[in-house]
Amino acid sequence: MIVTNYLVIGSGIAGLTFAVKIAEHFPNKKVVIVTKASEEESNTKYAQGGVAVVLNKEEDSFKKHIKDTLIAGDGLCKEDVVKMVVKEGPKRLEELLLWGANFDTNPNGDFNLGKEGGHSEYRVVHHKDITGFEIERALLRRVHQLSNIEILPYHFAIDLITNHHVKDDNAAPETCYGAYVLNQKTGHIFTVKSDSTLLATGGIGCVYGHTTNPIIATGDGIAMAYRAKARIKDMEFVQFHPTALYDTQEGSSFLISEAVRGFGAYLRNKKGHRFMPDYDTRAELASRDIVSQSIDSELKKSGDAHVYLDCTHLDADAFIKHFPNIYNECLKRHIDIKTDWIPVVPASHYLCGGIKVNKKGKTTINNLFACGECSRTGLHGANRLASNSLLEALVYAHNIYKYHTKQNTTPVDFEIPSWNDEGTIIPEEHVLIQHNLKELQALMRDYVGIVRNNTRLKRAIKRLDVIYNEVEDLYRESKLTTSLCELRNMVNVAHLIIQQSLERKENRGGYFNSDII
Structure with missing residues (x-):
């Protein structure tokens, strides 16, 4: 202790x-x-x-x-x-x-x-x-x-x-x-x-x-x-950052800072059309919810996997001085901001x-x-x-x-029982944790993303219940590992996001439900 x-x-x-x-x-x-x-x-x-x-x-x-x-x-x-x-x-x-x-x-x-x-x-x-x-x-x-x-x-x-x-x-x-x-x-x-x-x-x-x-x-x-x-x-109210660098791999995405749009970059679709002025008078400097929903709309209309951030018209030397980390990360992926558009897509960013x-x-x-x-x-x-x-x-x-x-804190002057994991075993099937994790993440992306509706949210609750029961069984029976505890926490968080999404009856800010008029 x-x-x-x-x-x-x-x-x-x-x-x-x-x-x-x-x-x-x-x-x-x-x-x-x-x-x-x-x-x-x-x-x-x-x-x-x-x-x-x-x-x-x-x-x-x-x-x-x-x-x-x-x-x-x-x-x-x-x-x-x-x-x-x-x-x-x-x-x-x-x-x-x-x-x-x-x-x-x-x-x-x-x-x-x-x-x-x-x-x-x-x-x-x-x-x-x-x-x-x-x-x-x-x-x-x-x-x-x-x-x-x-x-x-x-x-x-x-x-x-x-x-x-x-x-x-x-x-x-x-x-x-x-x-x-x-x-x-x-x-x-x-x-x-x-x-x-x-x-x-x-x-x-x-x-x-x-x-x-x-x-x-x-x-x-x-x-x-x-x-x-x-x-x-x-x-x-999950905020999706509008401009994460597009990557075909799952996991943490590299962020193209909001400040790049503040610096003057344009958002374009695959055809080269600068679409943000169509959605908001502030164009690329609209708030994140507006920009994310606009990109989501463009992608749903076109079926494309991403849009582009165009920095080619900007002062390249000033850009490199201001955003050296972003410039170098793009170069690593064979994207030269002087001549190439940066493929971007919204990604989960802030709660x-x-x-x-x-x-x-x-x-x-x-x-x-x-x-x-x-x-x-x-x-x-x-x-x-x-x-x-x-x-x-x-x-x-x-x-x-x-x-x-x-405010003086009061010392804890009584005994606290030690953690008891008697009867638990070391989990042999780590694949069960990974399978449930991938299913949970796909569920949240597909059903509880930028634009939601009640049908998808209700289906999400039912599917999440199955994952929850499997994870709780694993938790009770296994000696604890970080990956199992993290999965259990993510299931709890997913439940809270879905449940409170269903309880919201009006669209505000980062929350948009297409069933709410």
Whole structure:
């Protein structure tokens, strides 16, 4: 057993920011970070665009950023949350700079601000096209300077420990006491007992197979919170990034940043027609839901597998300087942006819903907090404005930290039972897990994609029930592996997406049901 004051599950911008702040404030208290891959592997690492922050007060304003966010969220944002996050942006950016994060500047030494879909002004602070990677680097560097933070890489959080696990009269109802954790290298499952637990586990992209997310994005935090009876909300709002590089292989897709369209690239169909002006007056700079649905419409009309992003009319030297990673990745695939169009297709990118939290990051379970993509704060509403996600993670990590500085945590002073896997066996048929995974991903892509309808959603529920029963049987009978636990989590997440899609009676933002008029 490990006993700690603060347990952080996840090592992206949300988890690391909280860990750094709380460890600095309480040098005599212990912080444990559990992460299922290497410490730097997270959704943050792959964030290309940047952080949306109002800095140029002459041309931009908080009011404009708030308005852009509300428009993108299509009437479902919590306006007080939007105002709070936007106004906190400059302060949180300043902290990143103090921790050593570097962002691109112009010859005058000012930030070289970018503009992305849905933004009315240039306000995106970035580091080339690898902003998330740079932020992750700076945060990890600071983490390693703090002796009271312990990182456990290649450890997988299986389930939250709540009063349901604890047979003690002192256990409070609806309270989290830590988590059961699997050491992936030894197969040993142990208890982490914690006074406070933060879920910062990232997204759910792998539920769809074709995704811009890394392979670790399997919705683990949301599934754990759901099983612990926390409130989960707005799961129907899955944002599809319009321009993932088309690949015939399944799995993680390379992202062609929103900023490329902000830089002036055009979307064309196979015939060369620039089609976005047909759908929206903002053309390529329309919000992601509009662009994704427009591409989906073009592909359904033509039967083609992808559309194209045309950068051939742009200043090639400026493009290469601004997007070196994208340029080199295209070259690896024999696509020269100077002369060739880039084949692109929408892919699962970001979840606007998740674990419901208040402004302090508190879930509906005591001592359990959530931050980053796994949380539902109300900022994004029905559709996230580009580059608001890193901003949200920074602001809410700070809010959770501030709450803990003012609210004393109560140490867990009773016994928690160890994990019991007596009678289970090592699964010999790994193919069963892989088969169910591929079936689940195909089900979500075909029945619960960009455009949905009630018939497909109801069929999806029936097919998912079969997968669920098979996976639960495996879970009960087998010694646990990461792949089995991830599949179980993805099944839970898929159920939430489908069920909450069926419950939605109007089309908003990223949700479109063709049966709703």
